[in-house]
Every structure is written in structure tokens, then in C-alpha cells.
Amino acid sequence: MTIHDDIDNYLAADLYNELSEQEERALHTHLIECAACRKVHQESKIMNKVLEEKFAREKPDSAFEERMLAGFRDRIPQRTASIAKLIVDLMRLRSAQIVAVAALLLALVQVGRVITGEGKAVSRDREYIALGQPAAQPAQTSLPSVNEVGALSKPESRAKEADRLAAGKPFGRGQVAASAGHQVETEDKKLEPAEAERGIATRSNIPTAEEAGPNLAASPDSALANRKLVRNAQVEIEIASFDEAVQKITAFANEERGYVATTSSEKQANGKLKGEIVVKVLPENLDRFLQKIRGLGELKNQTLGTEDVTKAYFDTDARLKNARVMEQRLIDMLKTKTGKVSDLLQVEKELGRVREGIEKMQGELKYWDSQVQFATVMIALAEKDLEEPATFLVKERAQLALYAPDVEKVYNDIKGLASQKVQITNAQLDRDYSGRVSGHVGMLIAPEESDAVMGRVKGFGRVENFQGQTERIAQGGRGMSENARTERDKVELNVTISREEQEQAFQQTSLQIRASSVDEKAKQLHALTEKQNGRVRSSSFSRDPNGREFANISLRVAMKNYPALMQSLNSLGRVENVSVQRQDRTGAQIEEANAPADISIQIYSQGNIVSSETGLMATLRHTLAQGVAALMWSLRMIGVALAFLAPWAIAIVAIVWIAKRIARARRSKS
Amino acid sequence: MMDANEREVYRAAIHGDRDAFEMIIRTYSRTLFAIAYGILQNREEAEDAVQDALIKAWKSRWRVRDPEKFPAWLCMIARHRARDVFRKHPTTPLSGEITEQIESEAIDTTSLDRQLHSALAGLPEVHRSALMLRYFDEMDYRTIENTLGLTNGALRGILGRALAAMRKQLRPALASFEQP
Numbered sequence: 019m020t021i022h023d024d025i026d027n028y029l030a031a032d033l034y035n036e037l038s039e040q041e042e043r044a045l046h047t048h049l050i051e052c053a054a055c056r057k058v059h060q061e062s063k064i065m066n067k068v069l070e071e072k073f074a075r076e077k078p079d080s081a082f083e084e085r086m087l088a089g090f091r092d093r094i095p096q097r098t099a100s101i102a103k104l105i106v107d108l109m110r111l112r113s114a115q116i117v118a119v120a121a122l123l124l125a126l127v128q129v130g131r132v133i134t135g136e137g138k139a140v141s142r143d144r145e146y147i148a149l150g151q152p153a154a155q156p157a158q159t160s161l162p163s164v165n166e167v168g169a170l171s172k173p174e175s176r177a178k179e180a181d182r183l184a185a186g187k188p189f190g191r192g193q194v195a196a197s198a199g200h201q202v203e204t205e206d207k208k209l210e211p212a213e214a215e216r217g218i219a220t221r222s223n224i225p226t227a228e229e230a231g232p233n234l235a236a237s238p239d240s241a242l243a244n245r246k247l248v249r250n251a252q253v254e255i256e257i258a259s260f261d262e263a264v265q266k267i268t269a270f271a272n273e274e275r276g277y278v279a280t281t282s283s284e285k286q287a288n289g290k291l292k293g294e295i296v297v298k299v300l301p302e303n304l305d306r307f308l309q310k311i312r313g314l315g316e317l318k319n320q321t322l323g324t325e326d327v328t329k330a331y332f333d334t335d336a337r338l339k340n341a342r343v344m345e346q347r348l349i350d351m352l353k354t355k356t357g358k359v360s361d362l363l364q365v366e367k368e369l370g371r372v373r374e375g376i377e378k379m380q381g382e383l384k385y386w387d388s389q390v391q392f393a394t395v396m397i398a399l400a401e402k403d404l405e406e407p408a409t410f411l412v413k414e415r416a417q418l419a420l421y422a423p424d425v426e427k428v429y430n431d432i433k434g435l436a437s438q439k440v441q442i443t444n445a446q447l448d449r450d451y452s453g454r455v456s457g458h459v460g461m462l463i464a465p466e467e468s469d470a471v472m473g474r475v476k477g478f479g480r481v482e483n484f485q486g487q488t489e490r491i492a493q494g495g496r497g498m499s500e501n502a503r504t505e506r507d508k509v510e511l512n513v514t515i516s517r518e519e520q521e522q523a524f525q526q527t528s529l530q531i532r533a534s535s536v537d538e539k540a541k542q543l544h545a546l547t548e549k550q551n552g553r554v555r556s557s558s559f560s561r562d563p564n565g566r567e568f569a570n571i572s573l574r575v576a577m578k579n580y581p582a583l584m585q586s587l588n589s590l591g592r593v594e595n596v597s598v599q600r601q602d603r604t605g606a607q608i609e610e611a612n613a614p615a616d617i618s619i620q621i622y623s624q625g626n627i628v629s630s631e632t633g634l635m636a637t638l639r640h641t642l643a644q645g646v647a648a649l650m651w652s653l654r655m656i657g658v659a660l661a662f663l664a665p666w667a668i669a670i671v672a673i674v675w676i677a678k679r680i681a682r683a684r685r686s687k688s
Numbered sequence: 689m690m691d692a693n694e695r696e697v698y699r700a701a702i703h704g705d706r707d708a709f710e711m712i713i714r715t716y717s718r719t720l721f722a723i724a725y726g727i728l729q730n731r732e733e734a735e736d737a738v739q740d741a742l743i744k745a746w747k748s749r750w751r752v753r754d755p756e757k758f759p760a761w762l763c764m765i766a767r768h769r770a771r772d773v774f775r776k777h778p779t780t781p782l783s784g785e786i787t788e789q790i791e792s793e794a795i796d797t798t799s800l801d802r803q804l805h806s807a808l809a810g811l812p813e814v815h816r817s818a819l820m821l822r823y824f825d826e827m828d829y830r831t832i833e834n835t836l837g838l839t840n841g842a843l844r845g846i847l848g849r850a851l852a853a854m855r856k857q858l859r860p861a862l863a864s865f866e867q868p
Contacts, residue, residue, distance in 0.1 A: 078824070
């Protein structure tokens with residue numbers, strides 16, 4: 019692109035000194051050559067001048083920057099800006115965020131404290147006002163606010179009281195108690211409520227608030243005292259000796275300016291003592307007191323509780339004041355008004371109602387005062403090894419199974435044992451459809467008779483399965499005791515009677531005897547069994563076609579006779595395949611000698627040498643039968659073959675016959 | 689490109705250093721004025737626009753991530769602010785009050801002034817801004833390009849065209865101006 023074409027840019031750059039030396043030279047050369055461009059150049063220069071002039075006027079003045087700064091400072095004030103900046107910068111940091119959250123929480127806590135603190139301050143102010151009035155006129159004022167003096171058992175009021183005591187005014191405990199007792203009647207006599215209330219405070223016959231006064235006043239954090247806090251503690255202690263512990267607790271209570279309110283104890287069957295002591299101590303001393311009684315024995319359990327009744331207390335107090343005002347008004351009404359009798363009665367009635375309310379509220383306040391003034395400690399004491407049993411009861415239980423040939427007789431015999439010391443608790447005789455009889459007898463036997471009775475019962479039959487069970491039951495406790503007595507309880511005996519037959523054999527034997535004449539040997543076996551006092555339970559005889567004979571005999575014999583019987587069996591023949599099965603019933607007490615043993619014996623003979631099936635005639639018969647069978651078979655085969663071939667043969671013959679006839683017919687034609 | 693010192697100032701300003709920001713105000717308000725004036729063609733309005741732009745910049749300084757872009761960002765804010773103002777009275781950039789002022793200030797050059805004004809108004813915004821930066825701030829091409837965010841060498845054509853366009857429009861008036 020030539021300079022001429024690009025003259026505008028060149029000229030502009032020239033005006034603003036933005037041309038390189040080379041370009042400048044080239045431009046000047048061109049301007050000399052080109053008239054048109056020269057003219058433009060001229061115009062540009064003039065215009066530049068005009069513009070410079072124009073913009074020099076429009077140019078911001080030298081104070082422009084200052085104005086901008088001033089405007090900026092004005093609109094963004096330094097302070098807030100710096101604070102904002104600080105906050106913005108700080109909030110960028112994680113730690114700052116955490117600190118901020120923590121600070122917020124702290125602030126909330128502080129706010130909460132301030133709120134509760136204010137509450138305290140208010141009540142203190144009230145107290146001050148209340149104190150001011152009685153100090154001025156303590157005797158005759160019946161303003162309800164005076165009430166508060168006594169109600170709030172404050173150090174100040176105690177000090178005042180102490181002064182009064184020092185001044186010689188008799189204010190003995192008994193008198194105070196009396197005034198408290200007569201409070202209801204004295205109400206009408208306008209006894210100053212403050213005194214009455216003080217009566218409540220000093221009501222008890224044990225160390226009173228006055229004595230404890232210095233203690234209370236000494237404690238600097240008496241801010242708590244403005245609140246009505248009921249402190250309670252429950253302690254459970256295991257001690258070695260109950261009486262000693264009670265003495266110690268009483269001593270501790272006195273040390274801590276408290277008193278033992280109630281004591282109760284209970285003697286256990288094993289001679290150990292257990293009980294509960296309620297101690298009242300000043301709330302300030304409660305912790306120290308608990309610390310002390312802890313040393314008495316093993317601390318099992320401790321509960322400490324504080325109940326804040328401030329609100330309820332002052333609510334009731336305020337209501338009481340109102341009720342008093344109401345009462346006064348009603349009294350005035352009664353005095354001044356001379357209206358109808360019915361109206362007066364109405365007022366009287368209302369007065370009664372209000373007074374009732376007042377008494378109730380006073381009672382409530384009294385109760386609270388007593389609760390607040392003294393913390394209640396309930397101490398449950400239990401001597402060590404309280405659980406130790408006093409006696410052991412030995413209970414014996416026996417199970418007896420008897421087998422006897424005649425169940426009913428034994429059953430009746432056992433029942434016949436009943437006497438003063440043997441009581442039949444239940445007796446039962448069962449007979450089922452198959453005629454089997456069994457009996458059950460349950461009895462209680464006096465311990466001294468038990469052995470004799472059991473011996474007799476055992477004699478009635480064969481004893482099987484005698485089970486004795488002895489149990490030691492601890493009475494009135496658990497575990498072991500060296501000192502506990504042991505008593506025997508009645509023995510419980512359960513007898514089951516069954517027929518001998520039903521008894522399961524103690525030992526089962528099975529064997530085979532080979533003998534030539536089975537029948538005879540079976541008879542001999544019967545005789546042998548009889549001889550050994552055994553009984554044959556079943557016998558059977560059979561003979562098979564080969565002439566072999568079998569006799570199956572099962573018999574029962576007592577164990578003591580078993581070996582002799584087995585020995586004698588050898589005389590019958592050769593004894594084979596002996597197998598013995600013995601049932602050892604664990605746990606059962608069995609009289610082995612009399613226990614039954616079952617023996618099942620098979621006596622068998624060899625039979626014929628040649629069986630009837632293998633004789634000559636039999637062979638002939640077999641051969642004939644087989645021959646006939648073969649003939650019949652061949653006949654059947656022939657039949658089959660005929661059936662197979664016959665149709666084809668007939669067809670061929672027919673074809674040949676027809677062919678011959680045709681040939682013959684042709685020949686006869688020609 | 690930008691020296692470390694300058695960079696540090698911008699960074700500090702972004703992080704809320706008031707002194708740094710005031711320093712930037714000192715350095716840049718003229719440039720911003722030029723840009724605003726280029727759009728508004730009115731000193732007072734331009735000044736207000738710059739003021740507003742500076743306040744806005746301070747308040748939203750945290751939006752700038754790269755300190756190097758701070759000047760360009762400032763210019764952009766000023767431009768937007770000026771445009772906002774301009775849009776409110778697009779047809780009459782001269783209010784009555786200002787006209788009076790101009791008339792009282794320069795009676796003899798009024799007609800030329802007006803022509804200049806209209807010629808300038810006919811130029812595209814960028815051209816105007818470039819001219820203002822040149823005449824008010826006497827910036828060199830390179831700085832103007834940086835300030836306006838133009839590519840390297842583009843300004844030469846812009847200013848060339850701007851001057852040529854104005855020349856054409858003002859030729860009659862200039863001719864009369866030349867003679868005396």
C-alpha cells in the first residue's frame with residue numbers, strides 16, 4: 019500500500035509523532051510530490067490545532083483528580099470502609115470464622131447470664147424494700163410485704179433477730195414453737211406475720227437458723243441464698259454395724275449443725291439390721307456431711323438433687339399477700355357494714371374461704387421453708403451380708419418304681435401305710451384295655467419316719483429305678499452361711515407300681531440249639547426253666563417240608579439264676595449263635611440279682627437227608643413233563659411255519675394251474 | 689509489561705488498600721474521564737460518570753482476579769457507566785444548562801464548536817475514545833491501545849479514519865478558520 023492510499027493514517031500518526039524516522043522521511047518526500055496530499059496535510063494540521071484548542075478547553079482542570087478523590091472519600095467514608103475491609107479480610111480466614119462463632123456463643127451465654135443476673139438483682143431490691151419497712155415499724159405493721167422478711171430467711175433478718183435476742187427480749191424456742199402452734203388463732207389477733215413466719219423458721223427443736231446464722235452469713239456466695247433451692251440427697255451405704263453407724267451419723271449431723279429426723283430399722287431373719295435414717299443438714303454443709311458419711315462403709319448408691327422452687331415460692335407468696343389484703347377488706351366490711359344479716363353471713367362465709375386459702379398457702383410456704391432451710395439426706399443403711407440366709411431347708415424327693423406280680427395287692431399295701439406321719443397325697447390305679455394294671459402313689463413322709471417307710475415300700479416288690487433327690491433351700495437370703503441352721507423338710511415319695519411282665523429285661527440273650535428231636539428237647543427246656551424259677555413267656559413249634567423242625571421258646575429268669583440255666587442248656591444239644599444284649603440304664607438303681615433276663619431259644623433239627631423233591635419218581639415225572647412240553651413246542655412251531663408259507667404256495671399253484679389251462683385252450687383252438 | 693511496583697499497587701487496591709486505590713484514582717481518573725467524555729461529550733456528565741465508576745470499582749474490586757487487568761477493568765466500568773448515563777438522554781447530549789455555559793465561555797467559537805461536536809458525535813465510540821485519550825491525556829499509541837483493549841497497530845487505522853472523517857465534515861468550517 020502506498021503512502022498516498024494510506025495518507026490519512028500517515029498524517030494522523032505524523033500529528034501524534036507516532037511515525038518512525040523512515041516513515042517520516044517517506045511521508046515528507048510524498049508530500050513534496052503530491053499536491054492533493056499536501057492539501058490534506060494542511061487541513062489536518064489546522065484541524066489538529068482546532069481540536070487541541072477545543073479539547074484543551076474541555077480538558078479536566080488540574081483539580082480534577084482531587085475532586086475525584088474527594089468525591090470518593092466523601093462517598094466511601096474511611097472508617098466504615100476500613101471496618102468493612104477489616105471484616106471482609108478477617109472473614110476470609112478460617113480461624114477468624116471459628117473465633118467469630120465462638121464469640122457469638124459466648125455473647126449468647128453472657129446475655130443469658132445478664133438476664134438471670136437481672137432477675138437476681140430485682141429480687142434483691144425487693145428484699146431491701148421489704149427489710150426497710152419492718153425496721154421502721156416492726157411491731158404493728160400488718161402489711162403483707164413484711165411477710166417476706168420472714169419468708170426470705172436472710173442473713174440480715176437473722177442478724178436483726180440476734181440483736182433482739184441480745185436485747186433481752188425473751189424469744190425462747192418453746193415460746194416460738196407455741197406461737198407457731200397457735201398461729202391459726204393468733205392470726206385474728208393480728209400477730210405480726212413476720213414473727214409468725216419466723217416461728218416457722220425456728221420451729222424445729224434442733225439447731226436452728228439463728229445458730230447457723232453466722233455460718234450462712236460467712237459464705238460469700240450468698241447470692242444463692244436468694245433462691246429457694248431444695249437440696250436432697252439419697253445415699254445407700256453398706257456398713258458393718260447398724261447401731262454404730264447410726265451413732266456416727268448422729269455425731270456427724272451435730273457437727274454439721276443438722277439433726278437426725280427419723281430413724282427406722284428392721285431386723286432380718288438372719289439377725290442383720292437394715293434401716294433408713296433421714297438427716298436434715300444445712301444446705302451449705304450438705305457436701306461436707308456427705309463426704310463424712312461416705313467413710314462409714316461401702317457406698318452403694320448416691321443421688322444428689324436440687325430443686326428450684328423460687329418461682330413457685332414467690333408466686334404463692336404474692337397470692338398470700340393478695341389473700342391477706344382481701345381478708346382485711348372483708349374484716350373491715352364486717353366492722354363497718356350494718357346491712358342485712360344474709361349479706362353479713364355471705365361476707366362471713368367468704369372470709370372463711372379466704373382464711374382457708376391463707377392457711378393453705380402459709381402451710382405451703384412453711385413446708386418450703388423447712389425444705390429450703392435444711393437439706394434432706396436419706397441414708398439407707400444395710401449391714402454387710404444382709405443377704406446371708408438364716409436357715410437351710412433340706413427337701414428330699416424320691417422316685418420309686420416297683421415291679422410286682424400283683425399290682426393291686428401292692429397298691430393296697432402301700433395305701434395301708436398311711437398314718438399321722440405318712441400322708442398319701444395321691445393314689446391312682448390304672449387298668450388299660452389289654453388288662454395291664456399300673457398304680458401310682460404319692461406320699462409325704464415325716465423326716466424321721468422316711469427311712470423306715472421307704473424300706474417297707476421297697477419290700478413290696480422288686481425295686482427298679484430308685485431315685486433320690488436332695489435340695490438345700492436357703493431361707494431368707496442367698497448364698498452360703500456358716501451359721502445357718504439346717505432343717506429337714508417332709509420327704510416326698512412317688513411310687514409307681516407295674517406288673518413284672520411289663521418290666522424291660524435287664525439282659526437279652528438269643529441262641530440256637532441243634533438237636534435231633536425238637537419236641538422232646540422243648541419239653542426238657544420247659545422243665546429246666548421251672549427248675550430255675552424262670553417263666554416261659556412264649557413258645558412255638560413248626561416243621562418245614564424237608565422235615566426240619568423248629569421250636570421257638572422265650573423265657574424270663576432272674577439274673578441270679580441266669581448262669582445256671584445257661585449251663586444246663588448245654589445238656590439239650592449244641593448251643594450256637596449266642597448273642598447277649600445288656601441294657602445298662604444309667605442313673606437307675608437296679609437290684610441286679612433279681613433283675614429279669616430274657617432268653618429266646620430256637621431249637622431246631624437237621625431234617626431229611628434227601629428231600630422229597632429229589633426222588634426217582636420225581637425225576638421221572640419231571641422228564642415226562644419236559645418231553646411233553648418239548649412236543650407241544652414243536653407243534654406250535656410247525657403251525658407257525660405253515661401259517662408263514664401256505665399263502666405263497668397256494669398262490670403259486672393257482673398261477674401254474676391257470677397258465678396250463680390257458681395253454682391248453684390255445685392248443686385246442688389251433 | 690507491567691512493572692512489579694505497579695502490579696503491587698493494583699493488588700493492594702484489590703485487597704482493599706485504600707491508599708493504593710487513591711493512588712490509582714490519581715493516575716487513572718484522567719483516562720477514565722477521557723473515555724467517559726468520548727461517550728457523553730459533556731464534561732460534567734463525564735466527571736460524574738467517572739466518579740460513579742470509581743465508587744463502583746471500589747465496591748466491586750474483589751471481582752478482579754488478575755491485578756494486571758485492573759486498569760482495563762476500570763476503563764470498562766467507566767465506559768459502561770458513561771453509556772448508562774448516555775442512554776438516559778441519547779438525543780440531546782447537551783442540556784440547557786451546559787449549553788449556556790458553553791455559550792458564555794466561548795462565544796466566538798460557538799459555531800465551530802457545534803460543528804466539532806456533531807462531527808465527533810458522528811464518529812464510532814471507539815474512535816472518539818481514542819481521540820480523547822490522545823488529546824486529553826496525550827497518550828502514545830501503545831498506551832491507548834492497551835487502555836482500550838485494542839490489538840497491536842489497530843489504533844493507527846482508527847485514528848487515521850477518525851481524523852479523515854472529521855476533516856471531511858469540518859472542511860468548510862476549517863477553510864473559514866484558515867483565512868484569518
